[in-house]
Amino acid sequence: MLTALFVPGLAVAGGPDDFTAAIPITSPLHEPLVFGADLTEPPVRAGEWIVFTNFDGGKMNFCGWGNNDPQNNCSTIFDGEVLPFTGDPGRRAAVVQVMRNDLGKFNIHVTDVRPASGDYDMEMIGDWNPAPGGGFAGVAPSIDCFNSDGGEVSYTLDYTNAATGIAKAVLQEIAHTWGLEHVDSKSDLLYPTTQSVPDPTFLDECFQIVRLDDNAQPVPENNISCPNQHSQFCNGSNFQNSYQELLQIFGPGSPDLTAPTVEITAPAEGAEVDPKFDLQITAADNLSPQILAVSLKIDGPSAAETDPTAWPSPSDLTFPIAGLAAGEYTITATVVDEDKNEAVDIVHFTVKGEPAPGTTGEPGTTGEPGTTTGDDSTTGDEPDPTGEPTPTTGGGSQTGGVTGATGGPGDSATTGDQSGGDDGCACRSDLAPTSGAPALLLLLGLARGRRRARR
Structure with missing residues (x-):
């Protein structure tokens, strides 16, 4: 997994906020229905299972007592509206990435x-409408022994x-519907x-089953829902x-071996472009959502490359480019998914125009020292290092704070790590000239990412 990569302006991993560090994950106010308590083994052989994370909200329908099926949004809890998740596509992808891990x-x-x-969870x-008033993170309407x-x-x-x-709250609520307590x-x-x-995580070790007492402290549970499991x-x-119970019910996992897709849609193959143009690429994966590491390399009379920058999949990305000397170029776009x-x-x-004086036409050679043709400032909304989401511009588009750079190798500012909490990061990937190349103004300040509409 590319666990060191971050969606611009968003933290991918870390623990729950301190503010919420002591609340129950599952609602203590709801008494779940119990299914399959008398079973001694799974009723079906272990096989592939699908978890559908619905971030878009929707109307839940009371379809009858005991009917809690996802196909028709059937709920045993209420007739009512679930409001959409407030996070943008990047934050959604980050939640799913943690779940997949x-x-x-x-x-x-x-x-x-x-x-x-088919069948799925x-x-x-x-958020519920009206919201329940806080005090817990989620609800599992039922405990389903052996699924x-x-x-x-x-x-x-x-x-x-x-x-x-x-993500961790989601995993606990779903696990209850598989018989875990x-x-x-x-x-x-x-x-x-x-x-x-x-x-x-799901540990391969036996632990005491507990419930929360009136002081929200865990105490041994005597009323076990799925004793045979x-x-x-x-x-x-x-x-x-x-760990062993889920392994018995579903079987072992396997890695994703399907490569993502990437296409440079502009400029077209063999095109002639002005010195200032838009580089456009599309990136997608067989798994949705997915966090993709996107890197770019330009070879020609001027040369430069980026460090990998993470974007949610599927995305259409636009990078405004300026400052390339006239001549013939090659752009290489590389995309790597979470399974590498x-x-x-x-x-x-x-690039149209007359070759610059002193340029031989070979990549990485110049007769002039490197100079800057534009300032080294961020042209987009800089991600807030406190972990607040980056401002969006509607339609799911994202503004990644990336600047043009000069001189030596690119200085990636992707500095967050997975173990230090959700502090966020100013995810930048400066496109800088390679050694010996003339200094460029390669404007990736508005790397506009748009999530594709689902069919």
Whole structure:
């Protein structure tokens, strides 16, 4: 996984915000329905399972008691509207990336596109209308031992700006619908509150099943919902091994081996362009959403390249370019997905005009010292390093704060790491001349990213 990459202006990983560090993840006010408690093994053989993350909201319908199916937005909780998730496409992709890191151990696939047919789980990620007033992160309407009842709907509130905080709450609510209960380990994803280690996961270890008391403290649970599911891997039905139970129900995961796609749509192959033009590329992946690392390289009388910059997939990206000397050029666009599958597209084009004095026509050679033709300022809205989302311009477009650069190798400002919380980062990838090349003004300040409309 490309865990060091960040969507411009957005933090991909880290723990829940301190402000929300002690609230219950699952609503303590709701008594879930229990299915399959008398089963002694999964009713169906382990196989691929789909989790649909619904960020777009929608009208939930009460389709009858016990009917909690995602196909018709059926809910056993209420007739009402779930408001859309407030995060932009980058933040949505960050939430799904965290989920995939945990669910990838099992044969479970996460998507933000509703499956056209078949059985699946749906997680509604947003806010209820009216909102429930806070105090918890999500609701699982049922506990389904061995996932015996198939696809169900669960809910995660838009309760924090932290992508990981949202993702971990989603994982717990969905896990309840697979028969998992709360356990007394802060390192396990089934710990009942958000007061946890930065990156809890499904652990291959038996832990005491617990509930929260009136002081929101975990105490041993005597009323076990899925005793037969738990006792297969632990000494007693009041202990749970989250990892082994999910492995039994779904089977082991496998890596994504399908490469993403990338196409340079402008300039066209063999085109002649003015010194100032728009470089346009489209990037997509078989998994949606996906965080793609996009890098660019220009070879010709002037030469430059970028460090990888992360963008949510699918995206149409536009990079305004200026300052190339006249002559013949090659642009190479490289895209790498989260599983390190790579795609490359190459286009040859010509910049109009007379060759600059002293230029031999060979890449990386010049008779003039490097000088700057424009200031080194950010032309787009600079991402807020405090972790606040970057301003958007409507239609899902993003403004990545990237500047033209001069002199030596590009200085990437992608400095956040996955273990230090959701501090955000000013995700920049300066397109700088390679060694010996004339200084350029290569304006990538408005790398406009637009998410494609789904069909």
